Amino acid sequence: MKNKSFRTLSALAAAFLLFLFVSPFVITAQAQSAGSGVSGLPVPRFVSLKSDRVNVRKGPSRNHDIGWTFVRSRLPVEVIQEYDDWRRIRDWEGKDGWVFKTLLTGYRSALVTPWLGNTVETTPLRKRPGPNEEIIAFLEPLVLAGVVECTDGYCRVSGKDFEGWIDQSRLFGVYKNETINN
Numbered sequence: 001m002k003n004k005s006f007r008t009l010s011a012l013a014a015a016f017l018l019f020l021f022v023s024p025f026v027i028t029a030q031a032q033s034a035g036s037g038v039s040g041l042p043v044p045r046f047v048s049l050k051s052d053r054v055n056v057r058k059g060p061s062r063n064h065d066i067g068w069t070f071v072r073s074r075l076p077v078e079v080i081q082e083y084d085d086w087r088r089i090r091d092w093e094g095k096d097g098w099v100f101k102t103l104l105t106g107y108r109s110a111l112v113t114p115w116l117g118n119t120v121e122t123t124p125l126r127k128r129p130g131p132n133e134e135i136i137a138f139l140e141p142l143v144l145a146g147v148v149e150c151t152d153g154y155c156r157v158s159g160k161d162f163e164g165w166i167d168q169s170r171l172f173g174v175y176k177n178e179t180i181n182n
Contacts, residue, residue, distance in 0.1 A: 044078050044080045046078050046108060047105060048104070048173075053069060055069050056070065060083040076172060080096060108182070110173030111144055122138035126165045127164060129153075148182055154168055
């Protein structure tokens with residue numbers, strides 16, 4: 001009887017180890033096919049955080065540990081994978097983790113040159129799109145802006161006390177040469 005119990009326990013342990021090894025590959029296969037996720041939306045894509053408090057988990061369920069917590073709504077993140085009701089996101093620093101889909105919104109926002117950190121370099125905000133157009137303000141790194149539209153390499157953005165056009169390559173939250181018409 002003891003020997004039979006041991007074999008059953010060994011079989012269960014082997015099945016569990018197989019599940020642990022195979023499940024990441026199954027998640028990847030289910031999550032993405034031909035550039036779209038289980039939601040039918042494109043993957044990758046930019047979205048923003050819906051809430052001031054968003055837990056980012058190490059896997060796609062509430063059973064996984066929280067890796068970190070965002071504490072500001074409207075921050076742009078990139079959806080890089082989907083699994084069921086969970087979205088694997090990447091932030092401007094390149095960190096990634098899993099967020100429940102209801103904590104994200106299709107609202108388009110962008111961070112101005114977040115990769116420059118706390119440097120003194122600023123980004124010109126222009127009256128119209130184009131490299132030679134009038135500069136109406138300078139924005140510091142990490143300024144959060146709503147994306148109104150993007151065309152021909154420039155995006156019209158707005159935020160508290162500003163609105164104008166920024167070179168698209170200076171924003172995290174839009175893809176190079178992406179066209180947005182809101």
